[in-house]
Amino acid sequence: MDVQVIGEVxxxxxxxxxxxxxxxxxxxxxxxxxxxxxxxxxxxFGANEYVSSAGLRVFLAVLKFMEKNEGRIVLCAMQPFVIDVFQISGFSELFAIAGTREEALALFA
Amino acid sequence: MLRSLPIAWRITVLVLLGASLVLGAVSAYSYWSARDFLEQQKRAEIRATAQATANRIETVGVAVEKIVQGLAFSVEDTDPGLRRARVLLRHTVASNEEVFGSGIGYEPSIYGRLAPYAYQPSDIYGSPEVQGANPNGKIVVTDLGRGGRVYQAGDWFQLPVQMRRAVWTEPYYDEGGGNIVMATYAVPVHLGNDPVPVSAVVGGDVSLFWLTRLLEGLDLGDTGYAFLISQTGAFIAHPNQDFILNESIFSVAEARDDPQLRAIGRSMIAGKAGYVAFDGVMSLTPDERSWLAYRPVPSTGWSLGIVFPDREISADVVALSRIQWGIALLGIVALLLVALFIAASITRPLRALDAATRTLAQGALDAPLPQARGRDEIAHLTTSFGQMRDSLRAYIDELRETTAARERIESELRIAASIQMSLVPRTFPPYPQRADLELNALLEPAREVGGDFYDFFLLDNDHLCLAIADVSGKGVPAALLMAVTRSFLRSFARESDSPGEVLATLNEELAADNEECMFVTMFLAVVDLRSGAVTYASAGHNRPFVIGSACGVTQLPRVRGVALGAKAGIVYDEGLLTLAPGDVLYLYTDGVSEAMNARDEVYGEERLGEDLGRLCAGSCDDVLQGVLDVLSAHAAGVEQWDDITMVAFRYLGPPTSGGDGVV
Known part of the structure; x- marks a missing residue:
């Protein structure tokens, strides 16, 4: 998993x-x-093709942590299948989802 | 056979075999060369003894000849009277020990019977009988003609008279004279003007007893012996007393019919010397194999033979070789001990390793291995063996751990599966008495339980509650959450006929204290069996399909709703739907829509919709089995990753109307 630090993000x-x-x-x-x-x-999610319910659980855990600790997570660049998964499970309502990485970064600006 | 022996013994046997061959060859060679050498030495020794003995006898013979000739010259020259002749004879015998006796035989026709004779019975050359009778060694002077004895008939008198020269007589027994066996050297003399050519015969005797004793005194080993034969071949001296004068070498040859002995005899009496193999002359039958060295005694014409048995020549060699073989045997025993010691020291670590291997083979992996000493092959083997043992131990430890871990997992899986399977209704058809519905459900758990479940129950006589859910995560935690969710569902569903409210209540319960962030997607529907009207809500669950009685397949529209437990305070929208009699409501989990094949391709909702259309003609059970078959074909051997859960509900119309929904 590749991690980049761009400014505070x-x-x-x-x-x-x-x-x-x-x-x-x-x-x-x-x-x-x-x-x-x-x-x-x-x-x-640019390189991601598949997220299972176990994967959803991880993002839910991160989301809950951020809500408790005044942080924020933004998802971006999701492919259609992945968007489906988030939509079907209703998780798309819980997360901030951006179209591209730039849009996501812009949300923190 | 050698292969079945321990290595130490094999090495020892081979070393000994080799060493024995070499030792044997060396011993055999030295035996033969020593035997050859010893034989030659013995031969030379016998020859020398024969020569020396012949010379000794010759010396006596020549001495006697000279003495008698001197005496004869004296008699012929001085013509002594009887008194003087007796003095001469006594003097001759006294001063010459070789001469046993000496006498003068006068021609009876001129001098009457007169034969003075002197002899010395006790002389070392004398006879044993007389010796005993006259221990003083005095010389006895007598007359051979006394008492009318006819001495002139004897060879000693007749031969010189007839031949008119000096002769050695054949050995004879001198009765009335010395009374022993003797041979006489006799010389004819002529006195004065006597009318006969020979007036008297002067003689000197040699005792054959002395010769026998001389020959017996020779050192010829245990069974070697010497014999003496006369000019005619008669035995003069011989260890067998019966042979003396009674047998000749030729009579023995005759008795044996032995031409070789006859030839030897001829050669001997011809005065030749020789060394031949022959059979001995101890008896009248062939003796043992022997060697004969013979030498002539020229003065008397006799021949001396020394017989030495072959056995005795070999005896020295045998004694020598016995020592050699003894040394060889000692050497081999020493070699055996050394070879055994070396072989044992070579194989000791091997045997230790063998013992360790046996212990190890019985499962005692911690048994100590022998210490590897040095850097030879066995040390390498021991080291390699130790490494093998360590790897084996590590492998077994690892195997034990993984086996234990797998058993733990397996048992967890079994627990989870049994929780899951005990919580879903599994009796089909569930309401056999009802004609207004057909219902079937299927749960095909993955190896690692996914936490899917379905449920259905009648809220009252006219309302059926249908639910399908997928708990996030796997295994026991998923199974437990599923059990909790199902209990809440069963209790909340009876309090409200609004699926949205039920889900909202459920969500509040599950979201509270949800540290693990687990969640449950659920589709919940309440069917009014009188009208076919369906109220439904979805908590993030896959959208179900409706299969029309005319095989038209539609997917329900999305209704808002987040998976249960993710977040509190969620509102769940409700959807409405009316089933015509014969329509099928098909619920499923993502185990169906996201079933993978070997190329990681999902089955997909689109294909599911198409396949449902093809399966619409069958019963609910046919639909579920049909989808299962299609999934199995899609997976093509890839292990099922998630639970496959499906519910098919066919509305058959209100019970009173007797609808035409039956296919």
């Missing part, structure tokens, strides 16, 4: 698949970032 590029297996790694890395003080996070 930490941009995380998600792997191609966030399924039951890889969700644990993704969660661990997010926890590391959050423990490290990251409060402005952009999750870039």
């Amino acid at each position: 930490t941009v995380v590029t998600l792997p191609a698949r966030v399924d039951t297996t890889s969700a644990r790694d993704v969660e661990a890395e997010f926890n590391e970032l959050l423990d490290g003080g990251a409060r402005k996070v952009v999750a870039d």
Whole structure:
């Protein structure tokens, strides 16, 4: 998982698949970032093709942490299938979702 | 056979075999060369003994000849009277020990029977019988003609008279004279003007007993012996007393029919020397294999033979070789011990390793291995073996751990699966007495339980509640959350006939204290069985399909609603739908729509809709089984990752109207 820090914002590029297996790694890395003080996070789905319910759980956990700790996570660059997953589960209503990374970064400006 | 022996023994046997061959060859060679050498030495020794003995006898013979010739010259020259002749004879015998006796035989026709004779019975050359009778060694002077004895008939008198020269007589027994076996050297003399050519015969005797004793005194080993034969081949001296004068070398040859012995005899009496193999002359039958060295005694015409058995020549060699073989045997025993020691020290680590392997083979992986000493092959083997043992131990430990872990997981999976399966209704048809509905459901759990469930129950006689849900996560936590969700659902659904309210209440319960951020997607519908009207709400769940009785397939529109437990305070919109008799409401989870194949391609809602259209003619069960078959074909052997859960509900029309929904 690629992590970039642009200004105050930490941009995380998600792997191609966030399924039951890889969700644990993704969660661990997010926890590391959050423990490290990251409060402005952009999750870039540009390279991501699949998110399972285990993956959704990870993002939900990050979201809840941010809500508790005055932080914010913005999702961006989602492909249609992934958007479907978020929409079907209703999670698209809970998250701030931007079309591109730039739009996402702009939300923190 | 060698292969079945321990290596130490094999090495030892081979070393010993080799060493024995070499030792054997060396011993055999040295045996033969030593035997050859010893034989030659013995031969030379026998020859020398024969020569020396012949010379000794010759010396005596020549001495006697000279003495007698001197005496004869004296007699012929001085013609002594009887008194003087007796003095001469006594003097001759006294001063010459070789001469046993000496006498003068006068021609009876001129001097009457007169034969003075002197002899020395106790002389070392004398006879044993007489010796005992006259221990003083005095010389006895007698007359051979006394008492009318016819001495002139004896060879010693007749031969010189007839041949008119000096002769050695054949050995004879001198009865009345020395009374022993003797040979006489006799010289004819002529006195004065006697009318006969020979007036008297002067003689000197050699005792054959002395010769026998001389020959017996020779050192010829245990069974070697010497013999002496006369000019005619008669035995003069021989260890077998019966042979003396009674047998000749030729009579023995005759008795044995032995031409070789006859030839030897001829060669001997011809005065030749020789060394030949022959069978001995101890008896009248062939003796053992022996060697004969013979030498002539020229003065008397006799021949001396020394017989030495082959066995005794070999005896020295045998003794020598016995020592050699003894040394060789000791050497081999020493070699055996050394070879055994070396072989044992070579194979000791091997045997230790073997013992360790046996212990190890019985599963004692911690058994100590022998210490690898040095850098030879066995040390390498031991080291490699130790490494193998360590890897094996590590492997077994790892295997044990993974097995334990897998068993734990498996048991968790079993628990989760049994929780899941115990919570869904599984009796179909569920309402066999009702003619207004057909209902079937299917839950195909993944190996690792996904937490799917479905539920249905009659709220009252006319209202049926249908639910399908997918709990996030897997395994026991998912199964537990599923159990909780189902209990809440069952209790809340009875308090309200609005699916949206029920979901909202459920969400509040599940969102509270949801540290794990688990959530549940759920589709909930309440069917009015009188009219076919359906009220539904969805908590982030996949949109169900409606299969029309004419095989038209439509997917329900989206209604807003977030997955249960994600966040509190969510409002769930409701949708409305009216089923015509025969229509099927098809609910499913993402285990169906997101089933993967080997190329990571999802089955997809689109294809699901198409396949449902093809399956519309069948019963609810046919629809579910049909989709399952299609999924199985799609996965083509790829392991099912998520639970596959489906519910098919066919509305058959109000019970009183007797609708035409039956397909």
